[in-house]
Amino acid sequence: MNKILNTAIVGMGRAGSFHLTSMKIIDGFNLKYVVDPDTEKLASIGLPTQTKRLTDIDAVLNDQDVDAVVIASPTEYHYDYILKSLNADKHVFTEKPLGHCLSEVKECFDTAAKNNKALHLGFQRRFDHNFIALKSNLSTINDVRMVRASSRDNPKPSYEYLKTSGNIFHDMLIHDFDMMLFLLGPKAPETINVFAKCYDKKIEAMDDYDTVVVSMQFDNGLIYTVDTSRTSVYGYDQRLEVFGSDGMLVAENELDSNLNIYAKDGIKQAPVSYSFPQRYKSAYLAELVFFESSIRNGELYNVTKEEAILSHLIADACYVSAKEGRLVRFKEEYY
Numbered sequence: 001m002n003k004i005l006n007t008a009i010v011g012m013g014r015a016g017s018f019h020l021t022s023m024k025i026i027d028g029f030n031l032k033y034v035v036d037p038d039t040e041k042l043a044s045i046g047l048p049t050q051t052k053r054l055t056d057i058d059a060v061l062n063d064q065d066v067d068a069v070v071i072a073s074p075t076e077y078h079y080d081y082i083l084k085s086l087n088a089d090k091h092v093f094t095e096k097p098l099g100h101c102l103s104e105v106k107e108c109f110d111t112a113a114k115n116n117k118a119l120h121l122g123f124q125r126r127f128d129h130n131f132i133a134l135k136s137n138l139s140t141i142n143d144v145r146m147v148r149a150s151s152r153d154n155p156k157p158s159y160e161y162l163k164t165s166g167n168i169f170h171d172m173l174i175h176d177f178d179m180m181l182f183l184l185g186p187k188a189p190e191t192i193n194v195f196a197k198c199y200d201k202k203i204e205a206m207d208d209y210d211t212v213v214v215s216m217q218f219d220n221g222l223i224y225t226v227d228t229s230r231t232s233v234y235g236y237d238q239r240l241e242v243f244g245s246d247g248m249l250v251a252e253n254e255l256d257s258n259l260n261i262y263a264k265d266g267i268k269q270a271p272v273s274y275s276f277p278q279r280y281k282s283a284y285l286a287e288l289v290f291f292e293s294s295i296r297n298g299e300l301y302n303v304t305k306e307e308a309i310l311s312h313l314i315a316d317a318c319y320v321s322a323k324e325g326r327l328v329r330f331k332e333e334y335y
């Protein structure tokens with residue numbers, strides 16, 4: 001397929017904005033439409049001259065010249081838009097999560113396969129150069145025994161966003177579960193134990209948490225721990241450490257610059273990236289570049305159905321572990 005791919009972005013909030021930035025750069029895409037019901041927001045966005053503004057997705061679905069749809073709407077609409085787009089013969093790139101329950105996740109993949117259309121998930125960490133470098137060096141530390149990830153958000157998302165986000169496991173930690181599968185392969189942990197707390201009363205009233213530690217153990221003994229928080233005053237904190245029998249790999253935070261200021265009272269460094277658009281700027285671009293080339297090469301997925309199911313089930317199991325205050329025997333109970 002040599003032609004320019006006509007696309008649409010659906011949802012022009014935080015995620016829609018970083019996808020718009022990428023769309024403007026990638027040669028193989030022509031952004032034909034952006035969709036958002038918020039007319040004020042729609043009017044305020046700077047768009048390429050040929051791009052039309054729409055308040056609902058119908059014209060995109062009915063336009064046979066549209067090849068691909070990027071879904072960045074609030075989570076509650078993903079499943080519906082994914083199915084409608086795939087059934088309207090469009091390739092789909094969607095922000096996570098795919099759906100609210102396992103059957104919806106499966107149905108999305110089955111519909112993509114049935115229609116022979118690409119279905120890519122917005123797990124941009126797979127395209128982050130630090131994590132790619134870490135993965136490609138795993139063999140240097142031999143037997144991997146422990147992984148420790150910190151994954152702390154900044155700034156805290158709006159309460160309106162949080163209300164329909166799923167929960168901290170499906171909305172935030174799902175990235176870490178996917179990273180675990182990216183690093184170790186699609187293996188299910190034997191056990192999962194979660195400690196969780198909610199400091200923000202409004203989030204607590206949503207039956208959700210804002211501070212969580214997840215520990216998972218695999219049948220070979222490997223222990224994988226992730227800690228997360230909905231806020232982190234010093235910036236967007238995303239670190240990964242892998243400890244093995246022959247050494248350790250550490251992917252550190254990205255800073256605004258690499259300047260160190262040496263003074264009498266110590267050494268000062270630039271701040272950690274403010275939030276995800278800064279931290280993952282190049283990964284957001286790389287994931288859409290990959291989507292574009294995949295459509296041309298006929299590669300349907302960037303994350304397999306098996307991986308998407310596993311990360312979804314792990315998120316479900318984590319919620320149960322937190323809520324019931326118990327260790328979940330994941331393989332026995334879920335897999």
Ligand SMILES: NC(=O)c1ccc[n+]([C@@H]2O[C@H](COP(=O)([O-])OP(=O)(O)OC[C@H]3O[C@@H](n4cnc5c(N)ncnc54)[C@H](O)[C@@H]3O)[C@@H](O)[C@H]2O)c1
Nearest residue numbers: 010011012013014015016036038072073074075095096122
């Ligand atoms: N991969 C990542 O790093 C990342 C980061 C942020 C958000 N996300 C995901 O992106 C999605 C959007 O999150 P966000 O932070 O951009 O939210 P947001 O609240 O900033 O923006 C959502 C936008 O969607 C619009 N909208 C509302 N109803 C709509 C509808 N029915 N159809 C189309 N658009 C609609 C809103 O007007 C708003 O402009 C979420 O599912 C979230 O999980 C992913």
